[in-house]
Amino acid sequence: MIKSNRRVKNNDPIGIFDSGFGGLSIMSAIHTILPYENIIYFGDTMHSPYGSKSRNAIREYIIPIINFFIKCNVKLIVIACNTASATVSLPAIQNKIRIPIIGVILPGVKLALTSSCHRKIGIVCTESTLISQVYPKTINHFNKKLKIYQQCCPLLVPLIEEGFSNNTNVISTIAINYLEKLLYYDIDTLILGCTHYLLIKNIFASYIRNKNIKIIDSAKATAYETYNILYNMKLTNNIYNKNHGNILFFVSDNPNKFQTIGQKFFFQTINNVQQKNL
Numbered sequence: 001m002i003k004s005n006r007r008v009k010n011n012d013p014i015g016i017f018d019s020g021f022g023g024l025s026i027m028s029a030i031h032t033i034l035p036y037e038n039i040i041y042f043g044d045t046m047h048s049p050y051g052s053k054s055r056n057a058i059r060e061y062i063i064p065i066i067n068f069f070i071k072c073n074v075k076l077i078v079i080a081c082n083t084a085s086a087t088v089s090l091p092a093i094q095n096k097i098r099i100p101i102i103g104v105i106l107p108g109v110k111l112a113l114t115s116s117c118h119r120k121i122g123i124v125c126t127e128s129t130l131i132s133q134v135y136p137k138t139i140n141h142f143n144k145k146l147k148i149y150q151q152c153c154p155l156l157v158p159l160i161e162e163g164f165s166n167n168t169n170v171i172s173t174i175a176i177n178y179l180e181k182l183l184y185y186d187i188d189t190l191i192l193g194c195t196h197y198l199l200i201k202n203i204f205a206s207y208i209r210n211k212n213i214k215i216i217d218s219a220k221a222t223a224y225e226t227y228n229i230l231y232n233m234k235l236t237n238n239i240y241n242k243n244h245g246n247i248l249f250f251v252s253d254n255p256n257k258f259q260t261i262g263q264k265f266f267f268q269t270i271n272n273v274q275q276k277n278l
């Protein structure tokens, strides 16, 4: 991994990446809380979906993205993808680079721990995240008594990537089918353990409307974590800049598709998506 000795500046960008569109939900929350920050978003659309890939393959995809961000002089990296966050050892990467790097799992787990009353937490996630057991391990690290039930939902990411998230007829039947397997265990908290699922949060929410189940969405929690780190390091950009930050988009494949589908998720126009082969 590349080391950089340059001095980090307040107007350096934040680097955010995901396998594709899902991380836009995290970026949107970060942009809301930290509107003056410059951001570089990377969607690894060439290798998406990550959720069905092996640990080794995902690691090979991630290292060049981190190196790309370091070359772009980012001041903080957000792994806006549960699968990628579950696959790498964040402390090991942190030891190798000088800027902070965070994932989405810990912020989401901390939020879930404050919400679970009956001590039964359900998680919907990708196959690779489930296999990694990162959620049970992280939750039980804080509280061994909590019961954890996981359900992987392999059909959801391809449907979302194909732009079906607004076609509730197609996607809700499948999403609810997965969700019902968790409802059987009488969960009181549901973690959306894949950033893509945040884009169909309303489907999960409307199905469990009367069931007293709290939905945990890691976007805001990750955004606050980002804010706290930058604030504590005196690295927020609002001190010097009162204009909204610039956002640059890079993808490893198919920039036109990313631009068309991405803006539905980001609720803003996405311009000039650049293709970058790493």
Ligand code: DGL
Pocket: 018, 019, 020, 022, 023, 048, 049, 050, 051, 052, 080, 081, 082, 083, 084, 126, 129, 157, 193, 194, 195, 196
């Ligand atoms: N959005 C990602 C996650 O949070 C991965 C989706 C995928 O590429 O399978 O896990």
